[in-house]
Each structure stands twice: as C-alpha cells, then as structure tokens.
C-alpha cells in the first residue's frame with residue numbers, strides 16, 4: 001500500500017494575511033508560513049493506515065522555494081518521504097492550475113493506492129483542488145470523508161454533507177479528502193522530529209513531473225483577480241452587563257424586536 | 263436564440279433547497295443586464311413536482327435529467343449531465359450553491375470544460391457581458407473582485423444568503439427533460455446509503471436567517487439543548503465552535519469557522535464563545551452579531567452589535583422565557 005498526502009503551505013491564520021498588490025496572489029511572505037492545519041487530519045489518517053498495514057507514505061508539497069520549511073514539519077509526523085515540487089512558472093496559478101501541478105506530480109509518482117487531501121485549505125478555502133485533481137486523473141473524488149475503511153483494493157467512506165453523510169464505496173486507487181471529524185491528529189514526537197532530518201526529500205520541477213509550463217501559473221489562470229479592498233472596521237456595538245438575574249434580557253429583546261428578529 | 267444562464271438546483275427530498283432559490287435571484291440579477299434567460303437544472307427524479315416552486319422563483323424553464331443515476335454514484339454523473347447539457351445549449355454561465363458536494367461537481371466540470379471556477383461569491387456584476395464576482399477572503403478581512411478570463415465557461419458558486427429568495431413569477435416553469443450518456447467511469451463509486459441526521463424542523467446553519475451558536479462556555483453537552491430551545495423559538499439554525507464540536511457536544515457538520523462552515527445570517531447569536539480568529543473567519547460577515555459571554559474581554563465583543571456580559575445560564579433561560587411570553 002502506498003499513500004500520497006498532498007500538503008499545502010499556508011500563512012498562519014493568527015497573523016495578518018494580505019494579498020500582494022503586484023503578484024495579486026496571497027502574500028506568502030507577510031505572515032509566518034505553516035502546514036495547513038486541515039492536512040494534519042490527512043497525515044494522521046495516513047499514519048493510522050501505515051501503522052495497520054505497513055503502508056509507505058509520501059508527502060507531496062507544491063510551493064515556492066520559501067515554503068520548503070514545511071517539508072520537515074510534515075515528515076516529523078512519521079511519514080516516509082517527501083516530494084517537493086517547485087518551479088517559478090507555477091507562481092500565480094489558480095486552484096485549477098494548482099490541481100494540474102498536483103495531478104502531474106501524482107502521475108509521476110505512480111503507482112499508488114490512495115491520495116489523502118484535506119477537504120480545504122485555510123487560506124484559499126475553495127475545496128476545489130481535490131475534486132479537480134481527481135477529474136484530471138479520471139478517478140472518483142471521495143471528498144469530505146469523516147470515516148474511511150480500506151479492504152481488498154477498495155474503500156468505504158462516509159462523505160459529510162449538510163444533512164449528515166453519504167456512505168460510498170470506490171475501487172483503489174482513489175482520491176480522498178478528509179474533514180476534521182475523521183480523527184484526532186497526534187503531535188509530532190521528539191523522535192519524529194529528529195528522524196525527519198534523515199528522510200528522503202525528492203525535488204522536482206515542472207520538467208521533472210512532465211508538465212508544460214504554459215498550462216499553469218499566472219498566464220494560464222482562468223480566475224483573474226480584478227481588484228481587492230480591506231473590509232472597513234465595524235462600529236462598536238452596545239454592551240450591557242447582566243446582574244446575574246437576567247437584567248440584560250429586556251434590552252436584548254428590545255434590540256432584537258427593533259430589528260424584527262422576534 | 264437568447265443566451266441562457268444555468269442554475270444548478272440542489273435538492274433534498276424532492277424540494278429545492280433555499281440556496282437554489284437564492285441562486286435564481288442571483289441569476290436574474292445577471293439576466294436583467296445581459297438579456298439572457300434563466301434555466302433551472304434539475305438532476306435526478308422529481309422535477310415536475312418542483313416546477314411550480316422554480317417557476318415562481320424566476321426560472322423560465324426547468325431542464326431535467328430524470329434519472330436516479332444522478333445521485334446513485336458520487337459526483338461524476340452530475341458532471342457528465344452538465345457537460346452534455348452545456349454542450350447542447352451553449353450556455354456560458356453556470357451558477358451553483360457553495361455546498362460540499364456541489365462544489366465537487368463544479369470543480370470537475372470546470373476541468374472538463376476548460377472553464378474557470380470561482381467559489382463562494384457574495385455578489386455578481388456584469389461587465390462586457392461577463393460576470394464579475396465579489397468574494398470575501400481571509401475570513402472576510404479582504405474583499406476581492408474576480409472574473410473568469412477570456413471566453414471560458416464561467417462556473418460560479420454563490421455563498422449562502424448572499425442573495426434573498428424572491429418570487430417574481432406566478433406560474434410553474436415548463437419542464438424539458440434531457441437524456442445523458444454516462445461513461446463507465448461515472449458509475450465507479452456507488453452511493454450505498456444516505457444517512458440523514460439533521461432535524462427536519464430546524465434550518466441548516468448556512469441557510470438560516472438566524473444562527474444560534476454555542477461554545478466551550480456551555481460547559482456540557484446538555485447546554486446545546488438549551489440553545490436548541492432558543493433556536494426553535496427564533497426559527498434559527500444551531501451552530502458550534504470547534505471547542506464544542508471537538509468535545510463531542512455537537513456534530514462536526516455544525517462547526518462554524520475557518521475549518522468548519524461559513525455562515526452569513528441576518529443574526530448570529532453566540533453564547534459561551536470567545537470569538538477566536540478561526541471562529542470569526544466563519545461568521546464575521548453576519549449582518550448582526552449578538553454575544554453572550556461572562557468575560558468582558560472576550561474578543562467576540564469586538565464584533566458584537568449587541569453584547570451581554572453575563573452567565574449564559576442566567577441569560578439564555580430568561581431570554582427563552584421572555585420570547586415565550588411575547589408569543590403569548
């Protein structure tokens with residue numbers, strides 16, 4: 001069993017995130033870069049399968065050179081190997097461009113049985129990438145998995161939606177994305193952090209994954225940013241202190257009634 | 263022939279979701295400028311029964327693929343249906359609601375058509391016959407305007423509650439059925455069961471006009487029973503912070519925030535929620551925010567239009583009493 005976990009480098013949510021006025025993409029330098037927290041659930045799921053089946057797990061990262069720092073962070077969870085795809089031509093890609101890069105890298109890495117994405121990323125939050133990769137590879141997209149079982153060349157997953165979930169099955173190889181409900185991620189152990197330093201890291205560029213540079217990057221992006229602005233700060237609201245016996249409730253109900261909420 | 267804007271209708275138990283009716287409003291706002299017509303696309307059985315609702319909410323016609331295959335396999339049958347439909351009708355704009363599973367359909371379709379995709383738009387304008395979508399990013403801190411370049415197919419997702427439900431029509435829309443040839447690949451991932459957990463009486467958080475939301479400050483899972491009582495009096499949906507879903511007090515699908523869902527109701531009422539940046543990322547574009555928290559320093563008060571500093575177990579039960587009394 002071979003598993004690939006695509007992991008994204010994102011700006012830390014707790015820092016100020018900006019759009020770079022010149023490149024018109026997320027300004028990745030303005031804030032500390034972290035491994036997308038949603039991917040921790042995919043890494044955890046891969047580690048659990050690895051512990052059960054002795055699977056080999058590769059982490060796949062497409063990022064500019066400045067994103068290399070997360071390679072070690074990802075390996076520290078106990079994964080076997082990292083593939084770092086970087087190329088100046090990737091800059092300015094939209095979600096579909098990113099999907100093209102990941103799909104080409106996955107083709108290059110064949111054979112594998114399972115790809116475990118996060119269901120979204122904390123900066124783009126489009127959730128487009130996993131389904132687009134599956135389409136590019138002609139595979140089913142088993143996204144939003146809150147539960148995953150593997151058996152004999154196939155999988156069963158519970159795909160979360162607004163009303164509950166769908167139980168689905170699919171043959172392997174398959175593209176899966178996971179939601180936070182699927183597990184509780186571990187923290188990297190001290191041993192894992194040390195061991196990460198000696199794990200293999202494979203470097204690839206677009207030529208290495210066999211992708212035409214003209215298909216990705218700013219020039220190929222279908223979604224085009226026209227302009228952007230910062231949300232104006234919100235005016236301070238009314239604050240009342242409750243005396244511990246519901247003295248605030250009258251004012252609250254009046255406030256709600258004025259706005260026709262009751 | 264006039265151009266056509268296609269609206270992908272998300273439906274459940276035979277009824278279009280509220281989000282689909284909002285999409286029709288969004289589509290009409292574009293059609294009013296471009297002179298196109300608005301067609302609702304219904305994938306799966308049951309279009310005839312929904313034609314009245316769809317017509318009254320502004321669909322000129324319903325294009326229906328009347329086959330259980332639409333939902334019997336994961337995503338791909340819907341993609342192939344839309345691909346074949348768009349090929350036949352040469353539409354250049356498809357609107358979809360930003361729900362989990364429809365996003366997948368849209369993403370795969372964008373790849374197939376060589377089109378572009380924008381998700382979670384909060385507004386649409388028309389420039390040069392093409393759509394310009396407003397979208398809020400970074401938890402609502404930054405507002406962007408984007409378009410799909412060139413003459414590529416425009417596949418645009420609309421955020422919940424970004425447009426109102428309107429009823430400009432009076433009659434049922436005529437239903438035109440179409441057939442779809444599915445590839446073998448479309449049948450490779452069957453849906454073997456559908457587990458519905460949500461309360462049928464309570465609106466979903468993305469669609470609700472009011473959302474009542476609870477956090478760690480509830481202290482125990484039973485706290486949500488109190489919030490559900492409040493919500494039902496207000497016709498509200500019930501959401502939660504990650505602290506509450508992580509603790510297992512409320513299901514994950516109701517988690518609001520950066521790694522949960524985004525809501526933008528008219529009123530968001532948070533009780534026992536501190537308002538961490540990751541939570542605010544999923545709710546700060548709500549029109550009005552009410553916060554009940556015993557810590558006057560809690561960050562949620564920075565974005566609250568009305569804040570109550572107090573113990574939620576003192577305030578919420580009395581709020582429920584007051585609302586019940588008003589009802590008489």
Ligand SMILES: Cc1cc2nc3c(=O)[nH]c(=O)nc-3n(C[C@H](O)[C@H](O)[C@H](O)COP(=O)(O)OP(=O)(O)OC[C@H]3O[C@@H](n4cnc5c(N)ncnc54)[C@H](O)[C@@H]3O)c2cc1C
Nearest residue numbers: 037477478479503504505519520521522534536541556574
């Ligand atoms: C990568 C990442 C992603 C995350 N994604 C999300 C997300 O999607 N959604 C999300 O919500 N969080 C998310 N978080 C977690 C977030 O950082 C906060 O930890 C979480 O939102 C806190 O939840 P809370 O407000 O319920 O709990 P706390 O921060 O513990 O706040 C509880 C509040 O309740 C108040 N309180 C206690 N008792 C009472 C009482 N009796 N009456 C009134 N008030 C009371 C306290 O004063 C306190 O302000 C994420 C974190 C990370 C790192």
Ligand SMILES: Nc1ncnc2c1ncn2[C@@H]1O[C@H](COP(=O)(O)O)[C@@H](O)[C@H]1O
Nearest residue numbers: 006007062117118120121126127128129
């Ligand atoms: N540049 C990237 N490198 C590796 N994985 C990525 C990248 N971008 C997105 N992903 C994966 O796609 C998932 C969904 O991201 P998104 O579609 O951006 O919301 C993430 O959780 C990652 O697993």
